[in-house]
Amino acid sequence: MGASLLTASALMSQRFMALExxxxxxxxxxxxxxxxxxxxxxxxxxxxSCAQLADYLGRHPGAxxxxxxxxxxxxxxxSLPVAAIILEPGPxxxxxxxxxxxxxxxxxxxxxxxxxxxxxxxLDAQFTxxxxxxxxxxxxxxxxxRVIAWNxxxxxxxxxxxxxxTGRPLADFFPGxxxxxxxxxxxxxxxxxxxxxxxxxxxxxxxAAPIRLGDRIIGALAxxxxxxxxxxxxxxxxxxxxxxxxxEGEISRIRERGxxxxxxxxxxHAIQRTVNLARRVAASDAxxxxxxxxxxxxxxxxxxxxxxxxxxxxxxxxxxxxxIPPALFESELFGxxxxxxxxxDQKGKSGKLExxxxxTLFLDEVAELPAETQVKLLxxxxxxxxxxxxxxxxxxxxxxxxxxxxxNLEEMLRQGTFREDLYFRLDVVTLEIPPLRERLxxxxxxxxxxxxxxxxxxxxxxxxxxxxxxxxxxxxxxxxNIRELRNVxxxxxxxxxxxxxxAEYLPPTIGRGRPPEPPGSGGAWHGRPQEPPEQAGESxxxxxxxxxxxxxxxxxxxxxxxxxxxxxxxxxxxAAKRLGISRSALYYQMRRLGIS
Numbered sequence: 168m169g170a171s172l173l174t175a176s177a178l179m180s181q182r183f184m185a186l187e188x189x190x191x192x193x194x195x196x197x198x199x200x201x202x203x204x205x206x207x208x209x210x211x212x213x214x215x216s217c218a219q220l221a222d223y224l225g226r227h228p229g230a231x232x233x234x235x236x237x238x239x240x241x242x243x244x245x246s247l248p249v250a251a252i253i254l255e256p257g258p259x260x261x262x263x264x265x266x267x268x269x270x271x272x273x274x275x276x277x278x279x280x281x282x283x284x285x286x287x288x289x290l291d292a293q294f295t296x297x298x299x300x301x302x303x304x305x306x307x308x309x310x311x312x313r314v315i316a317w318n319x320x321x322x323x324x325x326x327x328x329x330x331x332x333t334g335r336p337l338a339d340f341f342p343g344x345x346x347x348x349x350x351x352x353x354x355x356x357x358x359x360x361x362x363x364x365x366x367x368x369x370x371x372x373x374x375a376a377p378i379r380l381g382d383r384i385i386g387a388l389a390x391x392x393x394x395x396x397x398x399x400x401x402x403x404x405x406x407x408x409x410x411x412x413x414x415e416g417e418i419s420r421i422r423e424r425g426x427x428x429x430x431x432x433x434x435x436h437a438i439q440r441t442v443n444l445a446r447r448v449a450a451s452d453a454x455x456x457x458x459x460x461x462x463x464x465x466x467x468x469x470x471x472x473x474x475x476x477x478x479x480x481x482x483x484x485x486x487x488x489x490x491i492p493p494a495l496f497e498s499e500l501f502g503x504x505x506x507x508x509x510x511x512d513q514k515g516k517s518g519k520l521e522x523x524x525x526x527t528l529f530l531d532e533v534a535e536l537p538a539e540t541q542v543k544l545l546x547x548x549x550x551x552x553x554x555x556x557x558x559x560x561x562x563x564x565x566x567x568x569x570x571x572x573x574x575n576l577e578e579m580l581r582q583g584t585f586r587e588d589l590y591f592r593l594d595v596v597t598l599e600i601p602p603l604r605e606r607l608x609x610x611x612x613x614x615x616x617x618x619x620x621x622x623x624x625x626x627x628x629x630x631x632x633x634x635x636x637x638x639x640x641x642x643x644x645x646x647x648n649i650r651e652l653r654n655v656x657x658x659x660x661x662x663x664x665x666x667x668x669x670a671e672y673l674p675p676t677i678g679r680g681r682p683p684e685p686p687g688s689g690g691a692w693h694g695r696p697q698e699p700p701e702q703a704g705e706s707x708x709x710x711x712x713x714x715x716x717x718x719x720x721x722x723x724x725x726x727x728x729x730x731x732x733x734x735x736x737x738x739x740x741x742a743a744k745r746l747g748i749s750r751s752a753l754y755y756q757m758r759r760l761g762i763s
Contacts, residue, residue, distance in 0.1 A: 175244035175252060178279055179263040179272030184217075185209075191232045195220055202260065202273045205237050210268045213237030214260040245271055249279060268481075278707045283626055288688075304371070304391040308348050310384065312336050324393050325366055341365060347375035348389035355384060362398075362494040365391065370398040372494050389406060397492060405499075414486070427474035431467060432616055433609035435748060437601040441468075449475035454548065456593045457571040459600030462650030463572040466531060468598060473527040478567060481526030486519045489535035496540050503556035522552055527567045531591065534574035541586045548592040568593070603645040603652060608748030610641060613649065616670070617656035631664035637669060638759055642678045725760040728753070732762075 189593040195203070199218035204211050215237055223236055239258040245265065252261060252274065261274040298318035304325070307316035314337050317329040325340075326688040332340055337349060346365060347358045358375040365371060371391035427449070428442050441711040448455055449472045457465045457761055466485060473483045491499055502518030519528060530536075536544065546570065547553050552561040570593045577733070579585035603610065614637070622629045636659070645651055655674060662672040727746065735741035757763070 173249045173282070174245065175243050175247050175261075175263045175274060176271065177479040178249055178274060178282055178500070179245070180275045180278060181272045183262075183270060183273045185270050186232060188232065195224070197322060204240070204260075204262055204270050205232065206270065206275070211240050211242055211262040211264065211270055214240045214262065214273075233336065242268075242275075249274075252278070257737065285712035292371060301390075302392075303391070306337065306348055306387075306389045306391075307339050307378070307386060308352060308507045309386045310352070312338060312349055312352060321391075324369065324391065324480060344388070347373050348387040348570070351377045351389070352384060352387040358389075360494055362394075362498075362668060363391070369393070370395045372492075394492065394494075398495070401491065401495060412482075427471045427479075431471060432613050433606060434612070435606045435608040437603075437606050438609060441598055441600055444596070445472055445598055446475065448472065448598075450477075452476075452478075452567050453566070454593055454595040455569045455598060456596070457569065457598045457600065458576075459571075459573060460602045460648055461573045462598040462644075462648035463602055464598060464649050465573075466529065468600065469529045469569045469571065473529075476527070476567070477570050483527050483529065484519050484523035485529040485531055485533045491666065493537040493540075496537055497543070498556055500540065501543070501553050501555055504558045515555070520547070520566060521562065521641070523566045525565055527569055527673050528569065530570040532572060532574075533570040534572040534579060536585075538584075538586075541589050544588045545586065545592060548589075601647045607641055607748070607753045608681060610652070611637065611752045613652060614640065614656060617653055621657045625661055627660055627663060627665055629660060629663060632668045633670055634758065635670040636668055636673065638671055639677050641759070687707075724756065725762065728756060728760065728762055 178200075178413065182198075182206050183199070184196060185204050185206050187206050188630045189274060195217050197217075199221070201217045203215055203217060203220060205213035205215075213235075215235060218236055227234070238260055238264045240260045241252075241258045242262050242264055243252055245263050262270055263272045263274060264273045273546060287474050294316075298316060301318060302320055304321035304323075305316060305318040306314065306321055309315050313334055314332045315334075317327070317332050319515075322328055327340060337346055347361070347363060350356055351358070355377045357377070358373055361373050363373045364372075370393075372394050373389055373391045375387065375389040377384045378388055428446060431438070431440065431442055433442075445455075445468055455469075455472060456467055459465055469485075473479060486500065488496070498516070498518065498520050500520060502516050502521055503516045530544075543553070547564050552566050554561060568614070575586055576590055578586050580590060614632070618629050618632070620625075640652075641657070647654075655677065658674060659668045659672050663669070728742070731742040731745045732739070735745060739753055746753065
């Protein structure tokens with residue numbers, strides 16, 4: 168139990184003797200430390216130690232209790248906290264009573280002092296263990312700004328030993344640099360997850376607060392997490408990204424301008440519907456929200472919209488809202504003036520909004536925006552103005568905003584983690600990009616395209632692809648979508664050593680079973696899919712055992728293709744159009760399903 172919660176009954180001594188008026192027999196116990204409590208009607212009215220009374224009787228033989236040198240007593244109930252008794256001055260003896268007012272014990276101040284000393288030792292041990300265990304740097308100062316706590320993490324972070332700094336002014340060790348603990352001591356201000364440079368080349372995220380005792384500030388505490396490596400990595404990433412974007416922009420300007428959406432592979436209904444909507448919205452300056460699973464190509468759509476817009480000759484600037492620490496995000500998005508915060512670049516720095524002036528700002532993973540930044544972004548969308556950190560001069564935001572997310576924003580609205588007003592500002596035009604598993608009719612074209620791309624990049628000519636490979640790719644669910652497909656095709660191209668992409672090179676996560684092959688197919692496919700020889704019966708299917716069909720879904724696909732061919736008089740171009748797939752995809756599906 169904490170010392171402040173102890174009651175009088177927990178620390179009282181029961182070494183006492185109650186002496187009721189008129190009942191003294193003339194003798195005293197031979198215990199000098201025993202307390203004699205004088206009572207009247209059972210209630211305490213005075214007290215003295217046996218030693219005091221024995222000394223008095225030695226000098227006044229025959230004296231009775233009525234003349235003893237009784238000292239006044241303070242009577243307290245057993246339930247009263249000891250802390251309340253200590254804080255109020257009182258007589259020499261404190262008698263603890265039962266509920267009926269009779270003596271229950273005596274508070275011995277030596278016992279109280281020993282208890283509080285032990286409580287202090289325990290608290291000090293717990294405090295020291297906590298400081299030594301924390302990975303964050305902890306600095307505590309007293310009311311004079313002198314260091315009273317400096318843990319091992321602080322020693323490692325700043326290279327200053329506790330024995331060197333403890334008891335000395337903190338300012339002596341960090342001349343000319345703002346320290347949040349001293350600011351909290353002087354002003355009572357707190358800091359929460361604030362980026363700070365307390366020492367040259369050292370960046371931390373600091374939490375600081377004053378230490379209050381009643382209405383007085385008696386010290387301050389600062390807890391700092393070292394983020395130097397994160398800041399340095401982010402600076403390097405920013406420089407590399409800027410160089411990459413500049414190079415990419417130059418290549419785009421040099422390259423003969425063509426259809427901005429030509430890079431988006433797919434002729435199926437689902438993807439073409441999204442492409443057509445993107446073409447229409449590209450001609451305007453409307454804010455666009457692109458939604459889809461990770462890896463479906465959201466940034467590819469954003470770039471295509473920019474390249475097809477009137478802003479095509481201005482910058483396209485992308486920022487990943489989930490990849491930047493919250494403490495750095497506002498300075499990255501809005502920029503800052505010189506001296507905006509400790510350690511800021513003396514020249515100031517433009518943010519992504521300024522870098523995208525006249526062009527397009529792509530906010531990838533917009534659902535990860537910090538709550539504070541959501542409010543400021545909403546203001547930009549409403550007023551088309553923003554402020555650098557440390558500046559009161561508004562700047563015009565002449566940018567088009569395209570945002571993207573793979574999160575369920577409606578669920579986040581219900582949970583209160585994404586602002587409703589920002590959601591409606593972003594949701595002017597929404598593009599839903601279907602996942603790869605819902606557009607398998609485009610998969611064959613993508614496989615050919617990626618195979619050609621990686622064959623050129625790695626200088627490994629590809630002569631053909633085994634049917635078993637295509638079957639396995641068609642039956643896989645592609646949780647990583649197009650990004651995962653690109654990685655798989657690159658793997659297959661790199662591992663092919665005879666120009667043939669084989670099933671044995673597939674990663675373990677993708678099935679390696681081969682589909683049933685139509686008679687006379689020769690087992691392997693070379694180049695683009697070709698029409699298989701006419702070897703089917705009137706039903707259009709070659710005779711294969713029913714056990715070879717792996718699923719009802721394959722039967723449904725087969726039935727749909729046969730129906731389309733019948734309705735179009737076996738015209739495969741019209742059948743492919745009716746099914747919403749490319750002609751080459753139809754050829755492949757017919758070969759896979761044994762349709763001639």
